[in-house]
Amino acid sequence: MPTLLVGTRKGLFVLSSDDERREWAVSAPVLKGWEVFHAVPDPRDDSVYAATNSFVYGATVHRSQDRGETWTRAAELGLPEETGLTLEKTWHLRPGREAEDGRLWLGGAPGVLFRSDDSGATWEAVQSLVGHESRDRWNPGAGGMCCHSIQLDPDDPERMYVAISAAGTFRSEDGGESWELANSGVAADFFPDNPFPEVGQCVHKLLVHPARPERLWQQNHCGVYRSDDHGRNWERLEGNGLPSGFGFPIMLDPSDPDTAFVIPEEGAENRVTPDGRLGVYRTRDGGQSWERLDGGLPHPAWVAVLRESSSFDDGGVYFGTQSGSVFASADGGDTWVEAATHLPPILSVEAADWR
């Protein structure tokens, strides 16, 4: 059953539908009082994990083993004192590979990565990234210095990627023991004296294509990019159909490595739909051209979609807005239905397949 885990500023909502993805049922909120920055299903054991934050009680992770009815909280999560850092927010969760029993990855602010090997009960900071030699060249974006993307290579058990705003993309070839910078060709226009630095890029979202894992996509503060060599080199893609290179979410078609979807915003200083013309922009040629899709989307609309607020599965593409609507498409973006409305501001959308 197609399911969406929708994290909001006021808890987590679960949306469920059938294979047509046109009618959606919306649950009552769970994790009430928590800001749910990201919630992700773990298909290995049918758990759900949520990166949860409270302005009173701090940053943590919750786990449910009964699809959201009851939750347990991480027992140990924090940064060692010798790092000189304290955990500000939890941002993004990624279950480990099928064979990695109990392993999860967690990204947070300030630019930190954690690993758990006990299904989220305890978390250990990944020192190779926390203490990376380039850290003094990282800077926080508007949302803090968040580690918001964690991608595992589906073919190589040792290769993985993280992305941090504003530090850039990092690739590990040894399961997280060491990290290489992966920002060649990615602009950082906010450094006018050096717009292509080695590190310091403001990547907004990074994805690996599941069927062609050497292909990476990223929506950046300074454009949309594709890499065909595991992030060693990047090609900037906008200017041929996109109204703006600025945006946060990016979605893929798992069956077609040449297809991607973005939702542009006017720009860094006005982060909202350009000209009130809400559209999802799709490329089917690897980013060489983009077409605007707005069937079923409201008009005019001035919305903002955050970096975690889009998702995709084998049969659908989804995004949620800060104004509390979730939109779903079951035909590759051609037409959309409003799956939920009047939710609290949406922070994250993640597709699940609950049978």
Added chain:
Amino acid sequence: MLAAEAGGQRRFEVEADTVGSVLRSLPVANLVFDERGQLRQLVNVYVDGVDVREHDGMDTRLTGSEEIRLVAAIAGG
């Protein structure tokens, strides 16, 4: 929120010498304290109605059957 995180339990009876020892024994200790063991800024603690910041904070001594209340500060949106 704290009660929900404690499995719905709102009251605990604890034997301890200091306020800090009491709070660290609770199942929500890692929400009340940060990773350095400091009381979170927006968590207020009262002993028999008096803010512990007016006493010795977490080192405030307990002698008998005091009632300790945890209250989230008025903040946020």
